[in-house]
Amino acid sequence: MTTTTLITVAPTGAESSKADVPALPVTIDELVVTAKECEALGAAVIHVHIRDDDARPTLDLGRLRATVAALRESTDLVVQLSSGGAVTDPEADRLAVLDAAPDMASCTMGTVNFGDDVFLNRWEFIVDLHTRMQERGIVPEYEIFDLGHLTALQRLLGKYGLPAGGHVHVDFVMGVPGGLPGTADALVACRQAVRDLPEGTTFAATGVGRTTIPVMLAALSTGGHLRVGMEDTLTYAKGRPVDSNMQLVARAVGFARLAERPPMSPAEARELLGIPA
Numbered sequence: 001m002t003t004t005t006l007i008t009v010a011p012t013g014a015e016s017s018k019a020d021v022p023a024l025p026v027t028i029d030e031l032v033v034t035a036k037e038c039e040a041l042g043a044a045v046i047h048v049h050i051r052d053d054d055a056r057p058t059l060d061l062g063r064l065r066a067t068v069a070a071l072r073e074s075t076d077l078v079v080q081l082s083s084g085g086a087v088t089d090p091e092a093d094r095l096a097v098l099d100a101a102p103d104m105a106s107c108t109m110g111t112v113n114f115g116d117d118v119f120l121n122r123w124e125f126i127v128d129l130h131t132r133m134q135e136r137g138i139v140p141e142y143e144i145f146d147l148g149h150l151t152a153l154q155r156l157l158g159k160y161g162l163p164a165g166g167h168v169h170v171d172f173v174m175g176v177p178g179g180l181p182g183t184a185d186a187l188v189a190c191r192q193a194v195r196d197l198p199e200g201t202t203f204a205a206t207g208v209g210r211t212t213i214p215v216m217l218a219a220l221s222t223g224g225h226l227r228v229g230m231e232d233t234l235t236y237a238k239g240r241p242v243d244s245n246m247q248l249v250a251r252a253v254g255f256a257r258l259a260e261r262p263p264m265s266p267a268e269a270r271e272l273l274g275i276p277a
């Protein structure tokens, strides 16, 4: 059984507006402050979506590069850029995210209904993302929104080989209306399916909205890692909005310690994920 917990913070996302959620970090400065504080609490990886000057989601390459540089300058966190972006982002812009040369990038393993929208991830696009990351030494985090996405990953790795770094890491994104339910049963079904992936494959889980806590507890008790943050969770407890990303990371660290699986450091995360130090 895994003895430590990889904690990823996803502080911003592309779905919430700054007007509705003033605590959302949207500028590079806000992101850096959040990153430093979350690292001090026990986060090892940061999953990054950026915003433009009007706080709207963007995949602007110059700003992505500046964000990667600022995070590297101020923290030791593993920097993972979202290649998912917002549901409206074109494939070419999503592929160009890799030009910002992050340590990691997300790679969603299939199309999913995303609330009232569709998060489109065509097979050819997934292959492009995977092979370009292999070429550039960028380590993917495979995002799993539905059980069949794990079958797609098995097919991808069978046809195109292991990712950069040689280690396979997946994240179950649960509780999205249209995808996996955020339940322990669904998490266990995904974990069973991970056994068909290369030996040593690790998984994290994220419960969106009210599924945050059940998914976190189920992940910790089945050897999984955690992703938390305001991308996925805006309510801390019934009737109580989240104050900050730090509040969510602190809670995850507390749960991980209770499970006797304390947070791993960024250096340990790099070793686990196959990212050069």
Ligand code: KMH
Residues within 6 Å of the ligand: 013, 014, 015, 082, 083, 084, 085, 086, 087, 106, 107, 108, 114, 119, 143
């Ligand atoms: N914003 C969602 C449409 C990812 O970052 O790769 C996609 C998402 C997944 O957040």
Ligand code: ZN
Residues within 6 Å of the ligand: 010, 013, 047, 049, 082, 084, 085, 231
């Ligand atoms: Zn994301």
